[in-house]
Amino acid sequence: MTAPVGGSAEPPADEYVDLPVRERERVFEGRVWDVRRDEFEYGPRGASIVREYVDHPGAVAVLALDEDDRVLLIRQYRHPVRAREWEIPAGLLDVDGEPPVEAARRELAEEADLVASDWAVLADYFTTPGGSDEAIRIYLARGLAAAPDVHDREDEEADMLVRWVPLDECVDAVLARRVGNPSLAVGVLAAAASRARGWASLAAADTPWPAHPGLRPAGG
Structure with a gap:
């Protein structure tokens, strides 16, 4: 079999470069x-x-999974796509110096009134690499409990719905094209694949994040 142009025995991996x-x-x-x-x-x-x-500050998202393998979903209106879409909790990295996992903890508490004792990196991805530098890190949060404080919500969050949905049903919704939010899609597909491998793909919550331009080591 003829190897494709540029093919090699190495597994595919993005290469981060700093051009002049x-x-x-x-x-x-x-x-x-x-x-x-x-x-x-x-x-x-x-x-x-x-x-x-x-030029985007980046964001984090949280796939909160309970002891029954149910995912916490929220439904929120998103004006650019004119849809009330199902999502997982997410938010911008808009606090200077805040570690990404701490931003994820904050968003889970603010959007879902939950805290978690077990955090791991599930997936990293670019939303639109041809037109935006936005990078998103998805965390898997387990060991869930009610947050000590309930947050007030306004604007699009004022009528936000919350639902617990089995992970397999979430995968079905993605594959049937009933939901289109990218963090939801990437998160549930990654979680299902990781679960099938005994969660061996998970990384520590403080794992370096070179895909984020602002968190990339100098020269790489």
């Missing part, structure tokens, strides 16, 4: 994220390329 940026401009400043225009060098001859993209 000739010019960077903020062309739009928004309430949550900005739009930037970068002119950077690419290729052996250092050709100049210009790309515009959403």
Whole structure:
């Protein structure tokens, strides 16, 4: 069998690079994220390329799984897609210096009034790598209990619904294309696959996150 171009025996893994940026401009400043225009060098001859993209702080999401293998889902209105969509708790990394796992703990408490004693990294992904630098880390949270405080909710969260759904039913909903939220889809599919492997794929909650541009070690 002929090997595909660029194929090798190594498992696929993203390569993080820092290309020379000739010019960077903020062309739009928004309430949550900005739009930037970068002119950077690419290729052996250092050709100049210009790309515009959403400059995003990144986010975390939480797949909360109870002792009966049920996932906590929330239904919330999202105006850009004009839908009340089912999601897992998630939120922006918008507190300076806050470790991602602490942001995940905060979001679980704020959106679901829950705390968890067992935290692990389940999956990392880019939402739209061709047009945004947004990176999301999904945590698996177990050992759940009621949070000591109940949070007030407003705006789109004011009529948010909460439901516990068996993990297998969540997988069915993704495969049947009944739900479209990416963190929900990635989270439940990753959880089902990890569970089938005895949860061997899970990583420590404080595992480095090089996929996030702001948390990437210098030079890599």
